[in-house]
Amino acid sequence: MIHPALHPNDPGDVVHVEFRGWTVRSAGRDLLRWIDLGIPKGRIVALVGPAGSGKSVLLSSVNRLLAGRPGVETSGGVFLDKDPLWGRGVDDLSLKRRTGTVFRDAAVLPGSVHRNVAFPLLLDGWKPGPRLDDAVEAALRSISAWDRLRDHLHRPAQGLRAGMRQLVNLARAAVGQPEVLLLDEPCGDLDPRETEIVERALLDLSGSRTVMLATHNLAQASRLPHRVAFLLDGKLEEYGPTDRVFQRPMRGSTEDYLSGRFG
Amino acid sequence: MKFPARSALALLVVLLALPVLALLCDTARLLVPPSPRIARLRDGSRILAIPLPPSRPERARGVQPALLGDGSIRVLEGMPSSLSVDTEAWLVRRDDGPLLMGRLSGVVTEDGDTLRGPSARQALEEMPSRLGGDRNRLARRIPTDGGKMRPGQAARSLALFDAEDRRVVGLFSDLDGTVRPARLSSIRDAERAPSGLLDGIRQTVPHLGRLLLEAPDAWDGGGLEPVVAGTLALVLLSGLVGGLPALLAALQLADRTDPGLRTRWVRSSSEWFAAVPGVVWGVIGAGVLVGGMGVHLDSIFASGVRWGTGGMLWGAITLGALSAPVTLARAMSAIDRVPRSWREIARSCGATRWQVLRRVILPASARGLVGAWFSGLARAAGETAPLFLVGAARAIGRSGVGSAPAPSLSGGFLHLGVLACDPPWPPSDGELGRPLAFLSLSLLALLCVGLEYAAVRLLLRREPEITR
Numbered sequence: 001m002i003h004p005a006l007h008p009n010d011p012g013d014v015v016h017v018e019f020r021g022w023t024v025r026s027a028g029r030d031l032l033r034w035i036d037l038g039i040p041k042g043r044i045v046a047l048v049g050p051a052g053s054g055k056s057v058l059l060s061s062v063n064r065l066l067a068g069r070p071g072v073e074t075s076g077g078v079f080l081d082k083d084p085l086w087g088r089g090v091d092d093l094s095l096k097r098r099t100g101t102v103f104r105d106a107a108v109l110p111g112s113v114h115r116n117v118a119f120p121l122l123l124d125g126w127k128p129g130p131r132l133d134d135a136v137e138a139a140l141r142s143i144s145a146w147d148r149l150r151d152h153l154h155r156p157a158q159g160l161r162a163g164m165r166q167l168v169n170l171a172r173a174a175v176g177q178p179e180v181l182l183l184d185e186p187c188g189d190l191d192p193r194e195t196e197i198v199e200r201a202l203l204d205l206s207g208s209r210t211v212m213l214a215t216h217n218l219a220q221a222s223r224l225p226h227r228v229a230f231l232l233d234g235k236l237e238e239y240g241p242t243d244r245v246f247q248r249p250m251r252g253s254t255e256d257y258l259s260g261r262f263g
Numbered sequence: 264m265k266f267p268a269r270s271a272l273a274l275l276v277v278l279l280a281l282p283v284l285a286l287l288c289d290t291a292r293l294l295v296p297p298s299p300r301i302a303r304l305r306d307g308s309r310i311l312a313i314p315l316p317p318s319r320p321e322r323a324r325g326v327q328p329a330l331l332g333d334g335s336i337r338v339l340e341g342m343p344s345s346l347s348v349d350t351e352a353w354l355v356r357r358d359d360g361p362l363l364m365g366r367l368s369g370v371v372t373e374d375g376d377t378l379r380g381p382s383a384r385q386a387l388e389e390m391p392s393r394l395g396g397d398r399n400r401l402a403r404r405i406p407t408d409g410g411k412m413r414p415g416q417a418a419r420s421l422a423l424f425d426a427e428d429r430r431v432v433g434l435f436s437d438l439d440g441t442v443r444p445a446r447l448s449s450i451r452d453a454e455r456a457p458s459g460l461l462d463g464i465r466q467t468v469p470h471l472g473r474l475l476l477e478a479p480d481a482w483d484g485g486g487l488e489p490v491v492a493g494t495l496a497l498v499l500l501s502g503l504v505g506g507l508p509a510l511l512a513a514l515q516l517a518d519r520t521d522p523g524l525r526t527r528w529v530r531s532s533s534e535w536f537a538a539v540p541g542v543v544w545g546v547i548g549a550g551v552l553v554g555g556m557g558v559h560l561d562s563i564f565a566s567g568v569r570w571g572t573g574g575m576l577w578g579a580i581t582l583g584a585l586s587a588p589v590t591l592a593r594a595m596s597a598i599d600r601v602p603r604s605w606r607e608i609a610r611s612c613g614a615t616r617w618q619v620l621r622r623v624i625l626p627a628s629a630r631g632l633v634g635a636w637f638s639g640l641a642r643a644a645g646e647t648a649p650l651f652l653v654g655a656a657r658a659i660g661r662s663g664v665g666s667a668p669a670p671s672l673s674g675g676f677l678h679l680g681v682l683a684c685d686p687p688w689p690p691s692d693g694e695l696g697r698p699l700a701f702l703s704l705s706l707l708a709l710l711c712v713g714l715e716y717a718a719v720r721l722l723l724r725r726e727p728e729i730t731r
Contacts, residue, residue, distance in 0.1 A: 063611050065607065065610055065611060068610065093613050093615065094613075096610075096611070096612070096613035097612075097613040099611075100611075100612075101608075101611035101612075103604060103607060103608070103611075105604045107602060107604035107605065107608070108608075109605055109608055109609070109623065110605070110626070110627060119608075119609070119612055119622075120612040120613065122622070123609075123612055123613060123614050123615075123618055123622070169608075172608075172612070173611075176612075176613075182611075
């Protein structure tokens with residue numbers, strides 16, 4: 001059990017995504033070890049840590065992509081608004097639609113920008129028409145990308161630059177009005193200018209939604225999120241308000257990592 | 264490439280092409296007289312004749328010969344058709360020589376007058392009564408010298424007149440160009456088969472279609488057309504019973520996030536199975552399908568021996584089985600080329616397995632899947648050995664020589680490769696058979712290369728460009 005000082009919650013915060021003793025094991029190796037973590041509603045939480053520390057596994061525990069991988073064993077629980085995400089009898093599809101995911105790889109689906117953004121709605125059986133167009137426009141406006149992408153709407157998304165593609169992905173993740181956004185290093189492959197555009201879009205979105213942002217970029221981790229969780233070798237080392245973690249880390253490993261001594 | 268190298272290459276190509284051209288002309292020479300026809304003679308007997316196209320001088324004189332060499336005349340019984348009077352063929356039986364066969368275009372009478380058209384026919388009509396016998400007996404009675412003449416000679420002298428007994432002499436050419444004179448009570452014309460290369464090409468071009476559709480004497484039902492149709496039907500059917508299930512299996516294995524043990528096993532085993540030689544599949548097909556299931560089916564339906572011998576269906580299943588691993592392996596690699604990230608995106612949006620398949624994998628890999636199907640077809644089309652064992656019609660076997668079997672799933676089928684290896688025409692038709700075998704093999708090669716080319720074109724799809 002982590003010391004309460006390492007696992008604080010502001011008074012008034014409502015826990016939205018909760019990990020309770022969450023352990024993931026694959027091929028005899030612990031990917032995540034006994035994670036206890038509460039992600040407050042409507043906040044941006046950064047997950048930092050060196051490669052292989054379990055950031056992506058934590059995200060794929062929430063969108064249940066982990067469930068499709070062979071040889072993965074889990075114990076403990078993950079809850080979204082108190083609904084269990086794992087265990088017998090969970091409704092995989094309806095749970096997946098409560099989250100939106102953006103990956104590091106700035107890949108988009110084949111087809112136009114419109115099709116990419118509308119993809120989750122098309123899966124839900126929406127038919128092409130003004131209603132769908134409005135939803136696509138609203139999603140793009142919600143990340144302030146409408147003006148950038150409106151002329152590209154019916155051109156192949158693959159022809160866009162990486163930053164624009166990540167905006168498309170962000171809009172796609174947001175179009176279904178998910179409760180939680182899961183961003184797996186969305187700016188990992190972008191240059192600083194594109195990163196800034198995507199970060200601004202992210203801030204536009206975050207007001208209403210819970211965002212879990214895995215990142216290698218410590219500068220990004222220090223400027224965007226409300227909270228930072230530091231993971232190391234599948235364990236949660238430290239979790240707290242961004243300023244506090246960056247200025248007064250409570251663990252030596254956190255300090256070492258944040259000051260660039262490893263990782 | 265430097266100029267001399269290019270010219271050398273061009274020369275080589277021409278040198279290689281020449282024998283092929285020559286063979287084509289050889290084919291043309293035999294096939295330009297396009298179809299064997301059944302001719303009914305006045306005495307009621309029927310013969311098989313091939314009308315020959317006249318050379319230009321002959322055409323100018325209105326000569327329309329129809330000849331056949333000795334050995335190749337077949338008298339077929341019970342044939343329904345007959346030729347009209349104008350194209351009536353004459354069979355000549357001689358006492359001292361082989362059969363001759365020809366068509367009348369003119370008569371030089373004993374007085375030395377040349378008659379043409381209706382008057383020639385009339386003169387001929389009157390001759391038997393004068394000589395006391397029907398045409399065949401008449402011909403048989405007339406002595407001939409049996410000597411051979413060179414084609415050139417024959418071409419120059421269309422009508423030879425025997426001064427000694429003042430009888431008219433007919434000229435008939437063999438397939439090899441040898442002209443045999445036969446003294447008749449009437450004259451007819453000599454014919455040269457086309458000989459020169461250019462002649463051959465000139466005569467081949469207008470008849471290219473006929474080369475495929477009709478052939479002399481090989482099948483009475485026509486030329487290679489039923490054989491080509493049989494081969495195509497077999498290959499397509501094998502694509503249905505073998506290729507389609509393989510594609511479905513590849514799609515079924517496609518949606519795993521990480522290749523599991525089963526996928527890996529299927530992948531590697533499909534590579535091994537693709538290497539099993541066709542004849543092994545043939546033996547398995549003959550044992551399991553024909554000897555096992557076929558005999559069993561026959562015993563259930565008590566319909567005599569229907570499924571218990573080789574047939575189209577068993578052939579197609581055997582080819583399907585041997586081509587399925589090829590299709591499967593190529594389909595799986597086509598699906599592998601669909602970027603993993605696309606599937607991840609779709610899954611993260613809450614796509615079901617079916618939705619991932621239908622909306623992402625299938626559209627992105629459709630070309631490759633069709634290509635994989637075509638590779639399977641190419642493999643199936645290229646296999647001849649197993650077909651000998653599972654019901655292809657051939658010379659020595661169930662499905663007899665002479666006519667194409669009626670198309671049915673349980674019946675024997677015609678296949679280009681099988682017929683080229685085991686030709687159904689009798690030895691006397693060897694001359695006819697060689698170019699046909701050549702043509703069959705060329706068509707088969709063309710089919711396989713074409714299918715494989717299509718497959719490769721479809722499989723080697725350019726990856727979508729992703730800009731950074």
